[in-house]
Amino acid sequence: MRRLLSHPSLAIGLIATLAFALLGLLSLVWTPFPITEIDIGRRFLGPTAAHWLGTDNLGRDMVSLLMSGTLTSFTVALLAVAIGVGIGVPLGLAAVAWGGWVEWLVLRLSDFVFAFPAVIVAILITTLVGPGAVNAIVAIGIFNIPVFARVARGGALSIATLDFVAAAQLAGLGNARIALRHLLPNIMSLIIVQGTIQMSLGILSEAGLSYIGLGTQPPETSLGLMLRDAQSLFLLHPLLTIIPGLCIVAIVIALNIAGDGLRDAIDPRLRQGNRNVLA
Amino acid sequence: MSLLEVKDLVVRFGDAVAVDGISLTLQPGERLGIIGESGSGKTLTALAITDLLPEGASRSGTILLDGAPMPTSERAMARLRGQRIGMVFQEPMTALNPLMRINDQIAEAIELNSQHVSAQLDTPQLLTEVGLEQKHGDRYAHQLSGGQRQRAMIAMALASQPDLLIADEPTSALDLITQRLVLALIADICARRRMALLFISHDLKAVAQVCTRVAVMHSGRIVETGSVEQVLRAPQQDYTRRLVSASRFAPAATELRPLGETLLQVKGVTRDYHRRNALFWPIAPLRPVNDVSLSIASGEVVALVGPSGCGKTTLAKVIVGLDSASAGSIAFAGQSYRGRDLPKALRRDISLVFQDPFSSFDPRMSIGASLSEPLHLEPALDRALTPARLAEAVSAVGLDPAMLDRYPHEFSGGQRQRLAIARALVTRPRLLVLDEPVSALDVSVRGEVLELLARLQAQFGLTYLIISHDLDMVAAMADRVLVMEAGRIVEQGRPGEIFAHPLHRLTQELVAARLPELDAPSDPDATPAG
DSSP states (O other): OHHHHTSHHHHHHHHHHHHHHHHHHHHHHOOSSOTTOOOGGGTTOOSOSSSTTOBOTTOOBHHHHHHHHHHHHHHHHHHHHHHIIIIIHHHHHHHHHHOHHHHHHHHHHHHHHHTSOHHHHHHHHHHHHOOSHHHHHHHHHHHHHHHHHHHHHHHHHHHHTSHHHHHHHHTTOOHHHHIIIIIHHHHHHHHHHHHHHHHHHHHHHHHHHHHTTSSOOTTSOOHHHHHHHHGGGTTTOTHHHHHHHHHHHHHHHHHHHHHHHHHHHHOHHHHTGGGGTTO | OOSEEEEEEEEEETTEEEEEEEEEEEOTTOEEEEEOOTTSSHHHHHHHHTTOOOTTEEEEEEEEETTEEOOSSHHHHHHHHHHHEEEEOSOHHHHSOTTSBHHHHHHHHHHHTTTOSSOOOOHHHHHHHTTOOGGGGGSBGGGSOHHHHHHHHHHHHHTTOOSEEEEESTTTTSOHHHHHHHHHHHHHHHHHHTOEEEEEESOHHHHHHHOSEEEEEETTEEEEEEEHIIIIISOOSHHHHHHHHHTSOOOOOSSOOOOOSEEEEEEEEEEEEEEEOTTSOEEEEEEEEEEEEEEEETTOEEEEEOOTTSSHHHHHHHHHTSSOOSEEEEEETTEEEOSTTOOHHHHTTEEEEOSOTTTSSOTTSOHHHHHHGGGGGOTTSOGGGHHHHHHHHHHHTTOOGGGGGSOGGGSOHHHHHHHHHHHHHTTOOSEEEEESTTTTSOHHHHHHHHHHHHHHHHHHTOEEEEEESOHHHHHHHOSEEEEEETTEEEEEEOHHHHHHSOOSHHHHHHHHHSOOOTTSOOOTTOOOOO
16 A cells, blocks of 8 residues: 555545545535525525535535535446446456357457447437436446456456466366456456546546436436536636536546556556566 | 776665676676676676666766766767667567568668768678578568577677677577577677677576676675686686586486386377468468377376477477367376366376466465465365365475465565475376476576476376476486477487487487586687587
8 A cells, every 4th residue: 555655646646536536425414505405596606605616507506516416427437337347357357268259259249339439328228218327327337348348358368378377277277267366366456447547437428428418317416417507608607617617627637647646556567667568 | 998897886776786886897809798697686787887777776886988987968878889889688579679670670770870980881791790691681570580580689789880799698588509509609790800798697508608707696796707717617606606516417317217107198199270361261270289199107207308389388288288189189097188178087197387487376376375276176185184285295395384375476486486396296196297397497496496306206206297498407307308399209219318319400409509518628719510
């Protein structure tokens, strides 16, 4: 852990990410004002002592909305990453451990999924079951599956050529056991790094899907939904757009810095210094 | 005035001192060898001289070239490296640009040096000088063999007509025959051009072959220095003495071991790799193993020797059940199999020891967990007995069972190879297949590991199939030698006879490529016939 925190970019990124996550979690138990409290009489207030960042077109407190929106964005991105890791990593490991037609199938399936952008998948799901935050989770999650399948396969391929995997085969271990005991632990660092990158992409995708009305629906809120509500008022009340926009940017930057730092800190290929750049 | 003078060179990584105040001088045209084990600081010394130290390393001390200090600016240093110092690295595949033809890479090296006062060389001339044909210049690095790549590297290093050539383990990635030729080439070129050579190696015989003077490095210090004869024939320091004695192998016991009945019989095994061309049309298969038959009696030590790529490792994989034969079959203790279908009950009787002790253990798993894996092959074994079996195997290789809780990175290469042998012994096998068991180890620990193998063989009545390209090691260990070339066994016999009177061309080449023993009188200026 001390080795991890000796990378300044990692420390900054992780602390910033955690701060946003805590802010979001706090909204579960406390927000300055309830986000469902509509008060038309107090709409479009600028920053005041009571409303630090003002109020929106329905008189709701912007700080409360941001906290709740951040939570939604994080939850959607995290669950989408969980779907990707939960399905993609086993697929990638299976492709390496069994090879042959299993590998062919996994690769063609991921090509197939890659061919559909998350937006198209989200539209498809929306037409089938109606809009909602769950749609965004599933759509982004499906898009994450081939990403993790490929990362897992790529990492596992290079591990599988090492002698200790052959030793495990000689010891009579089955493919599944080899994948779990030997391949998975050795690619965890790659998956964690990819996970942070997919988190930040997920937050962007969630914002995009909510913005076009395919994600989170009112009265729930998310950063993308706040942007959508504010866009028609941009020239009159720019703060309503700028605040959630900056918030998205800050979260994505924090996650990216954390991801870069994690890669520097735990990716064994970089840790060897410049000895092995081609390997 | 000396060409290169290094005084009190210290290289540090943070607090760790890697090179600890070494001083050396190199006269024009002199050939100096630096000998040391891995981690002794010999490569860092060379990198410090050329100012190419890896990030995080700091250097102090003085380095003078022709009496002048090395320039401090990176630009001037780069020019100096280009014009005065040529470098040849260990792994030519990664040192050559994979996207450029050899000719272009050599031409680039010449171009960079176009300000040089002396007459310019051209590419064909350089190719000829390093013994390559003109057609090789039109190829890419991956189209050349290891030896040809190393020759191309040497041609690039020579392009600037340097006064000093630094060669860092230039032959340790090459097989025996190529190694001999490349060593001869380096010695020959240095003599012809009156070029100074800094030759870094762990192989005493290679150093004796090309160098006139030698410096022995141990944990960052030079422990002994002097002429090759003086240091290698009559070493003064304990450490040098140990190195020299470790590079000699005691000849094998002359009496024949009592042999049991046939344990392993390989009958006409062929392994094909099917290939397709760019249009997915099947083309002639790659056949690394071609109709090989051999038999090994129980208690026998059989060695399989051959140049790299001759199919010996593929054959071993089929025998231990990691790969399947395309044709033919194998019988182990009367049970027939083709490779992967090796019955589980038999798997515990055949073990494999891998070449590279650094990749044969899972870095995320304790040694104990890795060692207990093969015990899955004994379903009848009571789990409570596992620790006792592990302790037995670890003690057999001369290590402390308390080490089982540690992780692979805490062990040295020699210790890891002992542990790899322990893992192979844990199921109490009858046949041990050893794939180059000592070639990845430092010279000083090779002897220990071979002694251990010989002791275990006598103690447990094991049968060995040793795969190697090192004839000296084979002569010391084996009862019988099989020589393999291009997938076929071309000659076999007792090591003493086969190496004294080789019949097949390949065996003759292998025997001729053996570097002379250190105590044999040799003329350092003579270039061996290549």
